[in-house]
Amino acid sequence: MKVAVVKYNAGNICSVINALRRIGIEPLVTDSAADLAAADRIIFPGQGEAVNTMVYLHESGLGDIIRNLRQPVLGICIGQQLLCAHSEEGHTPCLGIFDSCVCRFPANSPTEGRIKVPQIGWNTIEDLRSPLFDGLKNGDFVYFVHSFYVPECAEAIAHTTYGGVTYASALHKGNFYATQFHPEKSGDTGLRILHNFIHLCHD
Amino acid sequence: MLAKRIIPCLDVKDGRTVKGINFVNLRDAGDPVELGKAYSEQGADELVFLDIAATHEGRKTFTDMVSRVAAAISIPFTVGGGIHELADVARLLEAGADKVSLNSAALRNPQLVNDIAARFGSQVCVAAIDARHDEDGWYCYVNGGRIRVERTLFDWAREVADRGAGEILFTSMDHDGVKQGFPNDALARLSDELSIPVIASGGAGAKEHFADAFRLGHADAALAASVFHFGEIKIPELKQYLRDEGICVRL
Numbered sequence: 001m002k003v004a005v006v007k008y009n010a011g012n013i014c015s016v017i018n019a020l021r022r023i024g025i026e027p028l029v030t031d032s033a034a035d036l037a038a039a040d041r042i043i044f045p046g047q048g049e050a051v052n053t054m055v056y057l058h059e060s061g062l063g064d065i066i067r068n069l070r071q072p073v074l075g076i077c078i079g080q081q082l083l084c085a086h087s088e089e090g091h092t093p094c095l096g097i098f099d100s101c102v103c104r105f106p107a108n109s110p111t112e113g114r115i116k117v118p119q120i121g122w123n124t125i126e127d128l129r130s131p132l133f134d135g136l137k138n139g140d141f142v143y144f145v146h147s148f149y150v151p152e153c154a155e156a157i158a159h160t161t162y163g164g165v166t167y168a169s170a171l172h173k174g175n176f177y178a179t180q181f182h183p184e185k186s187g188d189t190g191l192r193i194l195h196n197f198i199h200l201c202h203d
Numbered sequence: 204m205l206a207k208r209i210i211p212c213l214d215v216k217d218g219r220t221v222k223g224i225n226f227v228n229l230r231d232a233g234d235p236v237e238l239g240k241a242y243s244e245q246g247a248d249e250l251v252f253l254d255i256a257a258t259h260e261g262r263k264t265f266t267d268m269v270s271r272v273a274a275a276i277s278i279p280f281t282v283g284g285g286i287h288e289l290a291d292v293a294r295l296l297e298a299g300a301d302k303v304s305l306n307s308a309a310l311r312n313p314q315l316v317n318d319i320a321a322r323f324g325s326q327v328c329v330a331a332i333d334a335r336h337d338e339d340g341w342y343c344y345v346n347g348g349r350i351r352v353e354r355t356l357f358d359w360a361r362e363v364a365d366r367g368a369g370e371i372l373f374t375s376m377d378h379d380g381v382k383q384g385f386p387n388d389a390l391a392r393l394s395d396e397l398s399i400p401v402i403a404s405g406g407a408g409a410k411e412h413f414a415d416a417f418r419l420g421h422a423d424a425a426l427a428a429s430v431f432h433f434g435e436i437k438i439p440e441l442k443q444y445l446r447d448e449g450i451c452v453r454l
Contacts, residue, residue, distance in 0.1 A: 014299045018274050047324055107398065118326060120370060120400050121423065122206045122248055122453045141206060141453040143279060145326045162205055185279050185301065187243065 001198060004039035006066065007031040009056045010046030010078050019184035023195050033065045041072050041198055044079040045184070047145070050102070051090035053082060067095055073176050074197045080171060080178035081148055089148050097176045100153045105163060115163030118147040123160050123169075125181070130157035130172055132179075134196050142179075142186040142193075144169075149180060175202065206453045207417045207445065208248035208424035209438060210402065211431045213238060215284075216256045218264040236271045242431070243276050245438040248453060250276070251304065251372075251426060254284030266298050273299020281329055287312075292319055296327065304329040304372055307345035310352055310359070313366060320367025329402075330368035332360060334389075335376040341389055348376045357392065364397050371397060372426065374405040382408025382430070390420030402426055410436060410444045417450050 005016055005027045013029065020027045020043075027043070028035060036042060044066060046053070057063035066073070066083075075083045082094050087102035094102070105117045122141040125133070144160070149167040152159065156168035160180070171178045177197060183190035214221045219233045239250050252272065254265040262285055269282055282295050283304030292303050309316050309330055319328045333344045334356040341356035352359075360371050373393060375386040385406040394401040400423035403416040407427040416422045430436040442452045 014273060014297065015301065018299060019277055021274070022277065047326065049324070114398065116398055116400055116423070118369065118399075119205060120326065121208050124204065144205075185277060187277050191277055 001025065001041065002039045003027045003041045003043065003198060004036050005029045006036065006042065006044045006062065006079075008046070008053070008060070008062055010048035010053045013045050015182070015184045016043060016045045016076070019191060019194055023191055023198070025198060031060065031062055033061070036065055036069065039071065041074070041200075042069055043074050043076065043197075044083070045076040046078040046082070048078050049089060050078065050081060050087040050092045050094065050148075053078065054092050054094060057082065057095070063095055067097065070175060072197065072200050072202050074194075075176070075178035076184070077146060077180060077182055080150070080180050083171075083176060083178050084150060087148060098150075098153075098155050098171050098173055098178070100150045100155055100168065100171065102148045102150055104148050105165065109164035111164035118145055119162045120145050122186075123162060123181075125158040125160055125169055127159045128157070130170070130177070131200055132157065132170065132172070132177055132193060132196050135192050136189060140189050142169075142181040142183065142189055144181045146180055204451045206248070206451050207422070208402075209246070209413070209441060209452070210249045210251055210424055210426040211242045211247050211438070212251040212253065212404070212426050212428045213432075214253050214255050214428070215265060215268060216254075217261050218268050221255065235268055236275050239272050239280070240275050242438065243278050246442055246454065247278065247438055248424070249278060250280040252280060252282050253304075254282065256285070266294055269295055269298035269300050283329070283331060288315070289318055289322060292323060292327070296323060302327050302329050302369070304331045306331040306333065309363060309368075310343060310345050310354070313362065316363050316366040316368050320369075325367045325369035325399075328368045329370045329372050330360070330363040331372040331374065331404075332356060332363075333374050333376055336386070336389070344376060356389065357396065360393055360397060364399050368399065370400045370402060370423075372402040372404055376405075379405030380429075381406060384408065384412040385416040385420055385422070385425070387415055387420035390416060390422050394421035394423070400424065407436070410441050413441060414445060414448050414450060417445070418448075 158170035160169035
């Protein structure tokens with residue numbers, strides 16, 4: 001099983017590599033079109049900000065490479081947001097794999113008053129509906145750090161609630177999967193999700 | 204619902220944890236990696252490692268330790284101590300740390316907070332504030348609490364938040380080590396005035412103190428050292444207690 005991690009300008013990918021090693025995978029970190037095309041599974045991780053990252057993905061040609069991938073791809077955090085149609089962060093058009101758009105958490109919630117942005121910490125994932133979550137149960141905790149989110153939509157495979165907002169905390173469409181949370185930082189629950197992604201049945 | 208976080212803090216010198224540590228079933232309680240792993244398995248939500256060495260050699264050993272922690276543990280961890288410039292932050296993040304905490308360095312050079320936020324993102328930057336309740340109010344202290352700075356806790360906290368800090372780690376020098384609870388009034392004011400998470404630090408002596416920090420102090424997370432290291436409070440029991448009290452924690 002060849003697993004590639006997309007190398008680009010968005011932050012710390014060290015923890016993704018460490019987590020994959022803990023489940024017995026030695027990933028290839030690459031931005032080469034040939035290496036990505038040859039991989040069985042691709043992880044598109046990241047921490048960062050949408051505008052500069054999208055500029056980089058366009059200019060480097062990586063954006064088109066990612067759009068055309070046919071094997072299972074897992075976007076994580078900003079990786080998920082970049083796979084969406086559009087982000088409110090800098091009003092940036094994104095890669096458009098998912099139809100959803102990315103919004104910023106409001107400073108005030110209708111039900112809970114002022115909310116802290118970014119959301120930092122462990123929150124639950126609910127309404128799980130994907131083989132990505134085999135072995136998990138609704139209400140399991142995973143680790144989030146984010147200011148922007150994807151509203152509830154048809155592509156959602158998990159939901160999370162923060163500050164009175166229930167949003168899509170994981171997405172799936174075709175060969176593309178994505179999580180807003182960081183499986184690589186979510187203890188054994190997160191390692192199980194990475195394991196499930198690596199072992200997804202895929203034709 | 205977002206859980207309240209429980210964070211053990213480990214002091215590290217020359218690659219070894221300091222302070223007496225009384226931990227059962229550990230081959231080597233002086234090894235920060237092994238200790239961190241044990242805490243992670245017990246349900247700690249994050250870990251903090253503070254480098255208390257002051258030497259160049261100690262720094263290098265600490266960076267090696269950060270890499271070993273990152274390879275062994277799949278929960279977030281923060282490192283602090285000896286961070287003076289962006290290059291220190293880059294070195295620790297490259298080694299695998301998720302966040303860095305700045306204390307005196309931020310008060311001496313506040314621009315460093317802006318620079319870290321701009322280069323690595325706010326989520327990386329934890330502003331640690333040591334403060335004491337003097338006769339004229341809550342004031343910040345540096346150099347391990349030896350020197351008073353003419354800034355109040357609340358003004359400085361707001362300033363670092365505006366400069367881009369992602370979280371505030373507030374230690375009350377009056378409460379630290381006394382084991383009589385956290386400074387809940389000051390915590391609540393900080394938490395209510397700021398739009399970033401506040402971590403309560405220093406003062407835990409009993410499980411009830413954590414519940415109070417969350418309920419009365421509106422803290423987002425609570426950090427402690429000795430009560431965990433000496434096994435006076437066990438993390439699984441603490442979390443079960445908090446849940447029974449109706450506080451959302453990750454179990």
